[in-house]
Amino acid sequence: MLNTEHKKRIAILGSTGSIGTQALEVIEANPESFELEVLTANHNAKLLIAQALAYKPNAVVIANDALYDEVFDALDPHDIKVYAGANALNSIVEMETVDLVLTAMVGYAGLQPTIRAINAGKSIALANKETLVVAGELITKLAREKGVNIYPVDSEHSAIFQCLAGEFHNPIEKIILTASGGPFRGKDKAFLETVTKAQALKHPNWTMGAKITIDSASLMNKGLEVIEAKWLFNLRQDQIEVVVHPQSIIHSLVQFEDGSMKAQMGLPDMKLPIQYAMAYPDRLKSAFPRFDFRNFSQLTFEQPDLETFRNLQLAYDVLAKGGNAPCVLNAANEIAVAAFLNDELGFLQMPDLIESCLAKVAYIAHPSLEDYVQTDAETRRLAEELKVKY
Ligand code: NDP
DSSP states (O other): OOSSSSOEEEEEETTTSHHHHHHHHHHHHOTTTEEEEEEEESSOHHHHHHHHHHHOOSEEEESSGGGHHHHHHHHGGGTOEEEESHHHHHHHTTOTTOSEEEEOOOSGGGHHHHHHHHHTTOEEEEOOHHHHHHHHHHHHHHHHHHTOOEEEOSHHHHHHHHHTTTOTTSOEEEEEEEEOOOTTTTOOHHHHTTOOHHHHTOOSSOOOOHHHHHHHHHTHHHHHHHHHHHHHHTOOGGGEEEEEOTTOOEEEEEEETTSOEEEEEOOSOTHHHHHHHHHTTOOOOOOOOOOOGGGOSOOOOBOOOTTTSHHHHHHHHHHHHOTTHHHHHHHHHHHHHHHHHTTSSOTTHHHHHHHHHHHHSOOOSSOOHHHHHHHHHHHHHHHHHHHTTO
């Protein structure tokens, strides 16, 4: 149980997704600590309705307006408020009765609601890494100004955050983000030329939404995480290393200035970092499966292959370049992944498309929020146009 006077009141943006549904399991297992205020979804009205009937939030938002009637008819008789559209998503996070917003939406769509939630002074449990990739400088500056804490949900960043507990005044020498390597670890370009989405969607260690699963297979996910780590922990690029650790037991490591390294370990289960972000600074008792050394005789480590998996190198490049370059990378990648899932683009053409967009979209060294919005829109237009040429 939390060491607070009242329960934490939670809004889950993206409750119908992989992180969202696991967050609901965490809330259900800890009714004395958490109270659900808001659920949101995009297309999956049926699941949103089922969740709302089961968990009785104060309000729900269906981002896709066309589904409003269906959701309203099902929930209005139960005194659950129903709203629709992207604007409603932006406003709902400001609700007075919300203490913490879990951003579990996928992609750039998470940016505006996250900004609105920070402006309203809400704590953020951040799963939506694309937000920090696109506008990390702006978001972290705003959070500092508003005195808002951003708690990482990504397992690697949660690991770093857990390693830093009690160490916040000690400078970090470097961090090491672990990567499973995904389903194509050790494969060469000739193999990747012909891989299908069915193969790419089979992650060896984690069950996640489609976009992040493809990002994991292409190592773009690790690239996005490198950028996310820069902003969450205020690091230079040369302080962020990636190591492939196929067993996904060590979730990441911090090395301090005396050379000591701390690692956070456990079986791969997103419920743990979700719960830690929601309960921080407390740790809640859980029934999650425990790691046992006797079942793992070897934990192994390899260098990532940046030549074959070019997305990770591209992410390092845009991080060095700064400005709106990470925003271009993110938007081009969202289009590339959607095209790959739609059989319009091959696996190796994804980095090609991203690289073309990076070469063509005008560079802005110090972007405003409006610049990010325009960069995102322009990159998406360009990527849609270019993808048909591959
Ligand atoms: P899913 O695809 O499983 O779920 C995405 C959620 O976002 C769904 O609820 C979906 O609604 C909603 N959504 C999608 N597009 C929009 C939109 N335009 N407007 C409003 N809502 C939208 O994704 P995941 O749960 O896997 O990932 C969510 C985020 O968490 C991503 O940023 C990912 O990188 C990050 N993350 C995920 C991890 C995981 O284990 N899954 C691990 C670490 C980070 P609907 O289903 O109704 O269409």
